[in-house]
Amino acid sequence: MKFATKTIHAAQPAEPETGALIAPICQTSTYEQEAPGCDKGFNYSRTNNPTRERLEHVLAELEGVAHAALFASGLAAENAVLQAYLRPGDEIIIPLDVYGGTYRILNRVFQPIGATIRQFDLADATALESALNARTRIVWLESPTNPRLLVYDIAAIAARAHAHGALVVVDNTFATPYFQQPFTLGADLVVHSVTKYLAGHSDLIQGAVLARDAAVFEPVKFLQNATGAVPGPFDCWLTLRGLKTMELRMIRHAENAAAIAEALDGHPLVRRVYFPGLASHPGHEIARRQMTGFGGMVSFELDGTVEEVAAFASSRRYFTLGESLGGVKALICHPATMTHASIPAEARAELGLSDTLIRLSPGCENSADLVEDLLAGLAQLEAARGQTKAVATHAG
Ligand SMILES: Cc1ncc(COP(=O)(O)O)c(C=O)c1O
Numbered sequence: 001m002k003f004a005t006k007t008i009h010a011a012q013p014a015e016p017e018t019g020a021l022i023a024p025i026c027q028t029s030t031y032e033q034e035a036p037g038c039d040k041g042f043n044y045s046r047t048n049n050p051t052r053e054r055l056e057h058v059l060a061e062l063e064g065v066a067h068a069a070l071f072a073s074g075l076a077a078e079n080a081v082l083q084a085y086l087r088p089g090d091e092i093i094i095p096l097d098v099y100g101g102t103y104r105i106l107n108r109v110f111q112p113i114g115a116t117i118r119q120f121d122l123a124d125a126t127a128l129e130s131a132l133n134a135r136t137r138i139v140w141l142e143s144p145t146n147p148r149l150l151v152y153d154i155a156a157i158a159a160r161a162h163a164h165g166a167l168v169v170v171d172n173t174f175a176t177p178y179f180q181q182p183f184t185l186g187a188d189l190v191v192h193s194v195t196k197y198l199a200g201h202s203d204l205i206q207g208a209v210l211a212r213d214a215a216v217f218e219p220v221k222f223l224q225n226a227t228g229a230v231p232g233p234f235d236c237w238l239t240l241r242g243l244k245t246m247e248l249r250m251i252r253h254a255e256n257a258a259a260i261a262e263a264l265d266g267h268p269l270v271r272r273v274y275f276p277g278l279a280s281h282p283g284h285e286i287a288r289r290q291m292t293g294f295g296g297m298v299s300f301e302l303d304g305t306v307e308e309v310a311a312f313a314s315s316r317r318y319f320t321l322g323e324s325l326g327g328v329k330a331l332i333c334h335p336a337t338m339t340h341a342s343i344p345a346e347a348r349a350e351l352g353l354s355d356t357l358i359r360l361s362p363g364c365e366n367s368a369d370l371v372e373d374l375l376a377g378l379a380q381l382e383a384a385r386g387q388t389k390a391v392a393t394h395a396g
Contacts (some may be wrong), residue, residue, distance in 0.1 A: 001248035003062070003178055004247035011057030012240070025237040026050040047225045051233040055240050058197070060206050062177040062243075063190055065215040068210045070236065074173065074193025075101050076229035078209030081169055082106070082138075083188055083227070084219035088114025090137040093161075095122040095152060096351050097145035099171070099193075119351070122152050123283075125160070132164040142171040144287070147299050147335040147359045149174070149274040151283025156289055158186025173197070173326075177248040179293045183212050189220070196326030197296065199248050200242040203327075204235040208275045235277070249328065249364055253296025256362035256370055261298045263371045271301040271356070276396045297325060298360045299335075308381055309334055309356050315380075318365055318373045325361035330370060333359045 001010060015023040026049055031042045042048050052070050060068040066273060071077040086092060092106065092115060118131050120280045122141060132139075138337065139161035143152040158168040170182035173193045182190050192198060194206035211217035224230060254277075261275035276287035277294030287294055302309050314321050319332035323339055333339055336355040343353065362370050 001061075007058065007243045011054055022241075023051070023054065025233050027233050038276050045233065046228050046230055049230075049233050049236070050242070052231065052236045053248075055236040055243075056208075058219065058243060059192075059194075060210060063172075063183060063210045064177075064181055065183050065190075065210055065212040067120055067212070067214065067221070068208055069217070069221050070194070070231050071207040071209065072229040072231050073205045073258050074195055074207035075105060077191050077193075077209045078102060078105060078171075079109075079229070080220050080223045081191060081209055082110055082225070082364050084223055085137055085167060086110055086115045087137070089135060091112075091116040091118060091133070091135045092140055093118045093120075093122070093128070093131055093136060093137045094140045095145060095150065097143065097150050097353070098140070098142055099146045099173075100326065100335070100342045102140070102142075102171070103340075104342040105184050110286045122157055123150075125156070128157065128160055132160060133167065134164070136161070136164055136166040137389060138169055140168050140169045140171070142174060143180075143290075144283075144295055144297065146174060146175045147333075147340060147357060148260075148353070149276055149281075149297055149299055150293070151158065151276050151281070151287045151290075152180055153286045154185040154187065162186065174247060174297055175291060175295055176246075176250060178247060179254070179295055180291045183210075185290055188213065188216050194239055195324065197250065197253070198243060198246065198326075199235075199239045200246060201327055202240075202329060202331075206231045206235055206239060212280045250293070250296065252364045253326075253362060254293045256365070256367045257296045257298045257360075258294065259367035259371055260360060260362055260374060263375060264298070267375075267378060269303050271303040274299040277364065290351055297359065297361055299357055301354050301359060302356045304356060304381065306336075306355050307381040308384075309358060311384075312381060313358060316373050316377055318363075319360065325359070327361070328364040330363040330365055331361040333361070335359055 029045050033039045048213045056068040123365045161168045172190050176197045190210040192208040209220045221315040264270045265273045275298045313332050319330045
């Protein structure tokens with residue numbers, strides 16, 4: 001079964017009792033038992049729920065593995081993996097770029113209870129080899145990363161990590177299973193902020209953990225019930241609905257991202273464009289190899305001041321200034337003050353995360369409108385600079 005067909009048909013037969021083509025939402029907390037301990041496979045919706053289970057099956061199919069567990073948010077999913085595998089004294093390796101919330105949970109929750117976080121450029125094979133040791137429990141990576149869309153060679157990193165007995169966790173939120181299949185590249189666990197492209201409509205918060213191996217999955221599955229950060233059935237139903245158009249959406253997101261990257265690349269007010277589809281992107285060749293497309297996100301550094309970035313980002317016609325990404329409606333974000341503000345300014349500077357970086361999540365709008373909106377914003381900036389200069393000259 002191909003990807004689009006899976007999103008519509010996998011694990012989604014018509015509802016058996018009534019024949020309803022789209023199975024109704026099982027909006028229930030508990031289930032009637034015929035006798036104590038004798039149920040029909042469901043006994044309490046924190047433990048399991050038919051709507052959630054359907055979605056777990058679909059996500060597992062999309063990532064090509066047998067096991068998936070849903071959580072109330074992407075960070076709850078990450079927490080389950082970290083709680084399952086990171087013990088005091090253990091080490092975790094993360095790349096230069098990770099989602100700000102991942103940085104925060106590691107540095108503010110797991111580091112204080114004894115985990116060591118090593119953060120460096122995972123493209124540096126020598127640095128990776130020398131950092132890996134008997135205490136390394138997890139190598140965690142995103143590719144493309146949030147927010148700079150850095151690309152890492154997942155297969156090469158996984159091979160190195162496995163040689164030292166470490167688990168490889170890939171946050172596949174940005175790439176999505178449509179463009180990248182981390183399990184075929186050696187991942188042991190995949191995490192998702194389902195909130196983003198999988199749900200796709202900026203109308204819910206949800207996360208997922210996937211695994212190929214039952215033994216690797218089991219501790220995470222245990223924590224899903226034991227710690228209880230589960231999504232409600234209605235949100236699972238919304239994701240099932242959103243997923244059915246995922247391929248169509250991803251094709252459009254990627255087309256829009258490519259058109260925007262091309263329009264911004266070389267613009268005099270743009271210092272640098274980050275998009276893996278550009279031949280000049282350092283990870284372009286790896287992306288070509290390990291992805292089937294370049295994804296739907298674009299970031300760029302404005303050649304200007306933080307005030308200009310703020311003015312640009314808050315006055316776009318189609319790009320709404322807001323956190324998050326991956327929805328049908330375009331979003332624009334200033335990572336330094338928004339998604340990555342939880343990384344202290346000095347650490348951001350050390351990691352090379354510029355304060356004039358702008359992250360774009362083009363939606364499913366027409367690319368011509370989106371490009372026009374961005375170019376108009378840059379033209380406004382240029383005009384404003386011209387005016388300031390004229391006033392200064394006049395005053396002088
Ligand atoms: C790459 C990535 N991973 C994880 C998360 C966390 O997901 P959530 O916001 O659903 O908790 C985000 C959120 O922006 C993200 O961008």
